[in-house]
Amino acid sequence: MRRAKTRTRPLDIYKRMPILRKQDELPIDAETVDSAVVRIGIVDLPVPEVSAVDTYEEETKGGFKPPRPYIRHKPGTQIRSLTCEYEADHDDEAWLKTHAKFGTGNDSATRLSLDLFERVMDALEQEAGRTDSMPTLTEASRVVAERTGLKRTGANSTLDDVYTYWRRKRERLKKPLLRRFWPPTSENNADPHATFRQRTKERYRLRRTRRSDDMASYRKLADVRQTLARAMALLDMVHTREQAKLELARIAVDSFEQAVFEATDTTGTTRTPPVLQTRRFERTAAEH
Known part of the structure; x- marks a missing residue:
């Protein structure tokens, strides 16, 4: 819908100004005001009558019998992995494969899985970020045992090797491994890749000189x-x-x-999983 354009005209000092002298000259406005008044009435909402039925218990007999044991749900490894913020990189995977104790070439009983390694590293990072300091081996073993169930059994246990690797990697990078524990970027840092810096108040000048389009600016943008x-x-x-x-x-x-x-079902019907229902609906919509 296009809007009507109005052309601005200069003021005419010789044009007479219209003056309203009687109220009868605007009867349409009065009718519009009267019709705009909305009359609100009382709404009558019907309320059904409620009465007790004496034969309700006899007519609606329940045939469900609760089972003897309780239904206990044990979350799988997929659901537990969703709560882990740490993601292993290529260095972590290479360290796990080439480790002399629990690498890929050793027995499966002593091998450390990637999922458990990520959860141990996440527990160490969470504890270091909470206390803002490097936890000791004793504190780390307590936190890891509470969050992952991995306990320290001896002097050369799996936790000691993972703790040493985590500490060396953190000292080499000189910053936490989780992004939300990184300190804010300094205002004087000119690196364009260092994001999430604090907002500063810009000082605008009255006149700005136009920058020349040189090759260095083009390469930076590329x-x-x-x-x-x-x-x-x-x-x-x-x-x-x-x-x-x-x-x-x-x-x-x-x-x-x-x-x-x-x-719990006693009717003998077959249950259709919600995943199959969603896929069946998507396939039908795609065919139409």
């Missing part, structure tokens, strides 16, 4: 564009990974609901 393209690719891969984790969590929840349905 580097920034390539960096943003790589960041978009990484975000797409992270999105795909999180979607896969969400599907695993939904499957674990659906299996628990199926177990509850089989233990």
Whole structure:
């Protein structure tokens, strides 16, 4: 819908100003005001009568019998992994594979899984971020045992090696491993990749000189564009990974609901999982 354009005209000092001398000249405005008044009446809402039925217990007899044992739900490893903020990188995976004690070439009983390694590293980072200091080996063993169930059995246990690796990696990077524990970026830092800095009040000048379009500025913008393209690719891969984790969590929840349905249902009907219902609806919508 296009809006009507109005053309500005200069003031005419010789044009007479219209003056209202009688009220009868505007009868339409009075009718408009009277019609705008909304009369509010009392709304009568019908209320049904409620009465007690004496034969209700005889006519509606329940045939459900509760089972003897309680239904206990044990969350799987997929749901527990969703609460872990630490993600292992290539250095962590290489260290796990080449470790002399619990690497891939050793026995499966002494091998350390990647999921347990991430949860141990996450517990150490959470404790260091909470206390704002490096925890000792005794404190780390207590925190890891509470959050992951991995206990320290001897002097050369798995926790000692992971703790030493975590401490050396943190000292080498000179910052926490989790992003939310990083300190804010300094205002004097000119690195364009150092984001999440504090907002500063800009001082605008009255006149700004136009910058010359040189080759150095073009190269900087090209580097920034390539960096943003790589960041978009990484975000797409992270999105795909999180979607896969969400599907695993939904499957674990659906299996628990199926177990509850089989233990409590007495009608003999077949339950359709919500995952199949959603996929069937999407396939029907795609065909139409």
